[in-house]
Amino acid sequence: MGDSQYSFSLTTFSPSGKLVQIEHALTAVGSGQTSLGIKAANGVVIATEKKLPSILVDETSVQKIQSLTPNIGVVYSIANLYSLCSGMGPDSRVLIRKSRKQAEQYYRLYKEPIPVTQLVRETATVMQEFTQSGGVRPFGVSLLVAGFDDKGPQLYQVDPSGSYFSWKASAMGKNVSNAKTFLEKRYTDDMELDDAVHTAILTLKEGFEGQISSKNIEIGVIGSDKIFKVLTPSEIDDYLQEVE
Amino acid sequence: MSVKLQIFEYNGSALVAMVGKNCFAIASDRRLGVQLQTVATDFQRIFKIHGKLFIGLSGLASDAQTLYQRLVFRHKLYELREERDMKPETFASLVSAILYEKRFGPYFIQPVIAGLGDEDKPFICTMDSIGAKELAKDFVVAGTASESLYGACESMFKPDMEAEELFETISQALLSSVDRDCLSGWGGHVYLVTPTEVTEKILKGRMD
Numbered sequence: 283m284g285d286s287q288y289s290f291s292l293t294t295f296s297p298s299g300k301l302v303q304i305e306h307a308l309t310a311v312g313s314g315q316t317s318l319g320i321k322a323a324n325g326v327v328i329a330t331e332k333k334l335p336s337i338l339v340d341e342t343s344v345q346k347i348q349s350l351t352p353n354i355g356v357v358y359s360i361a362n363l364y365s366l367c368s369g370m371g372p373d374s375r376v377l378i379r380k381s382r383k384q385a386e387q388y389y390r391l392y393k394e395p396i397p398v399t400q401l402v403r404e405t406a407t408v409m410q411e412f413t414q415s416g417g418v419r420p421f422g423v424s425l426l427v428a429g430f431d432d433k434g435p436q437l438y439q440v441d442p443s444g445s446y447f448s449w450k451a452s453a454m455g456k457n458v459s460n461a462k463t464f465l466e467k468r469y470t471d472d473m474e475l476d477d478a479v480h481t482a483i484l485t486l487k488e489g490f491e492g493q494i495s496s497k498n499i500e501i502g503v504i505g506s507d508k509i510f511k512v513l514t515p516s517e518i519d520d521y522l523q524e525v526e
Numbered sequence: 527m528s529v530k531l532q533i534f535e536y537n538g539s540a541l542v543a544m545v546g547k548n549c550f551a552i553a554s555d556r557r558l559g560v561q562l563q564t565v566a567t568d569f570q571r572i573f574k575i576h577g578k579l580f581i582g583l584s585g586l587a588s589d590a591q592t593l594y595q596r597l598v599f600r601h602k603l604y605e606l607r608e609e610r611d612m613k614p615e616t617f618a619s620l621v622s623a624i625l626y627e628k629r630f631g632p633y634f635i636q637p638v639i640a641g642l643g644d645e646d647k648p649f650i651c652t653m654d655s656i657g658a659k660e661l662a663k664d665f666v667v668a669g670t671a672s673e674s675l676y677g678a679c680e681s682m683f684k685p686d687m688e689a690e691e692l693f694e695t696i697s698q699a700l701l702s703s704v705d706r707d708c709l710s711g712w713g714g715h716v717y718l719v720t721p722t723e724v725t726e727k728i729l730k731g732r733m734d
Contacts, residue, residue: 393619397608 293414304413307420307442311454314359316489317346318453318461319426320482321437325475325505326428328357328437329482331455331490332500347502347512348378351385354398354429355502355510359454374423381405398429402438402446410444424454430508457489464488475505483525496522533634534655536561538709539571539584539669542679542700543640543650545662546692549720550648552580552640553700555671556728557712558587567712567733575601576611577724578642580717581621584669585635585655593633597621614641614649618659625657632656636668646721671710674703693718693727701731 296302317330330346347357358374384404388396405425412418420442427438439454440446451469453461468481479501487494496518504510513521540555558569572582573594581597583590600620604612612620618639625633632655640650652666653659660666664683667675678699687695697716704711714729 391620391623392616394613394616400608403607 293416301413301443304420304443307422308424310422311359311424311442312456312458314455316453316455316457316461316486317357317359317426318451318465318482318485319357319428319437319439319449320451320465320469320473320478321428321435321449322473322475322478323471324435325430325478325503326435326437327475327478327482327501327503328355328426328428329479329486329499329501330357330359331486332498333491334498341497345500345512347500349502349510349512350378350381350401350427351395351429351510353395353431353504353508353510354385354401354427355504355512356381356425356427357500357502358423358425371423373421374425377405377408377421377423377425380408395431397431397433398427398436398438399433401429402427402440406440406444406446409440409442413443426452426454428502428504428510430504430506430510435504453485460489461485475503479503479521480525483521487525494522495519534585534636535670535709536634537585537587538707539587540671540675540700540704540707540710541571541582541584541636541638541668542665542675542696542703543582543638543652543667544665544679544683544687544692544696544699545648545650545685547686547688548646548648549689549692549718550640550642550650551692551696551716551718552582552638552650553696553714553716553729554582554584555669555700555704555710555712556715557710559709562708564712570715572715572717573598574724575617575641576605578646578719578721579612579614579617580640580719581617582638582640582668583635584638586633589633589635593624593635593637596624600624614639614643614651617641618649618651618653622653622657622659625653625655629656638666638668640719642719642721669710671703671707674706675699678703689718689720689725693725697727697729701729705732 315331319328349355385396409421413420425440429436437449438446439452451465464485496515501513538559543552554571558566638652643649650666651661652668665679682695682699700714713731716727718725
């Protein structure tokens with residue numbers, strides 16, 4: 283295919299109508315650690331694998347799930363662990379920083395917390411700008427954004443291209459097709475938040491290499507109290523025991 | 527004989543908003559002057575932002591019109607992006623932010639904002655020319671006749687008035703106050719807003 287001749291510049295379309303750099307970015311995301319999100323009737327849960335390169339790494343210092351505002355949280359999917367050095371994990375830090383700033387600017391203007399859709403749109407706009415500007419490259423992360431506002435619980439995925447999708451349940455990274463099939467079977471519209479957490483754990487377990495434990499997964503939830511929080515390892519242990 | 531230029535008194539204005547039972551009323555005078563000369567007797571000071579949100583702008587008329595255009599612009603974009611109307615409290619925060627942007631070269635206006643918020647709860651507020659918000663549960667006033675308006679409202683206001691009584695009260699308060707102010711008057715313009723309808727009435731007062 284003549285596409286490879288067009289992969290040098292991210293702002294040049296290939297003959298097949300693709301922006302090859304973005305395709306590469308999506309591939310990078312697709313080979314990363316699995317993360318997933320499930321929207322329940324009364325909340326949203328997001329979860330991810332947390333595979334560390336060595337047992338010597340202090341796992342409490344690694345946090346893939348972060349909050350953007352008190353009522354919106356995010357998890358990202360990166361290529362692989364070596365990319366922590368080559369610029370992907372840090373990509374997510376830049377996006378999180380920009381999103382937090384946008385949320386605060388909105389609050390400063392309107393004295394109202396930013397609705398989830400607006401924050402997702404602004405974040406996606408930032409990612410799109412990096413696909414159409416000179417001298418920059420696309421972000422190497424996809425984000426799963428979970429939030430709860432006046433419109434209820436919401437789950438969004440934002441890609442390096444700048445497209446965003448609203449999901450009832452979704453997965454990204456390795457093992458995504460198995461995970462999505464599993465979620466399709468298990469998802470119901472009237473699921474409670476606790477059921478959603480159990481389902482999330484079971485979905486992660488499906489493709490997990492090795493023994494799942496509270497040290498190698500991360501879970502974030504937001505309920506009808508509209509406060510996003512990352513579960514502590516002991517809370518994760520409780521859920522794991524219920525699942526066994 | 528030359529009059530010292532008081533920029534907030536250049537055009538003359540009177541504005542008042544009052545809270546009733548699940549409704550609000552906002553009223554203004556109709557005079558537009560250039561210091562002591564009357565130039566128009568049908569000048570509009572109260573503008574609709576959306577069905578349940580009104581803003582009155584007292585002070586320099588050209589700033590009032592310009593600011594109104596900017597606010598309508600912002601609200602239209604907000605409506606398109608967020609697919610909902612702005613709540614009155616949110617709108618008040620926006621106006622305050624826009625006024626403070628011009629802190630060292632301000633708009634010479636004093637806004638009065640009135641609307642029905644969540645669950646149709648009436649909301650009124652005013653602010654100074656650089657955006658210091660003043661919320662009130664009963665009434666807010668602005669303009670050259672504001673001192674008389676304060677007195678009239680304070681004595682005539684009762685909480686939880688129904689729409690008709692609220693209309694009577696705000697009209698009497700406005701007309702009696704502008705009669706004591708040479709720069710405002712030439713009739714009145716009253717908007718009465720309930721969750722179901724908006725009534726607009728012109729008042730005939732002393733035309734002088």
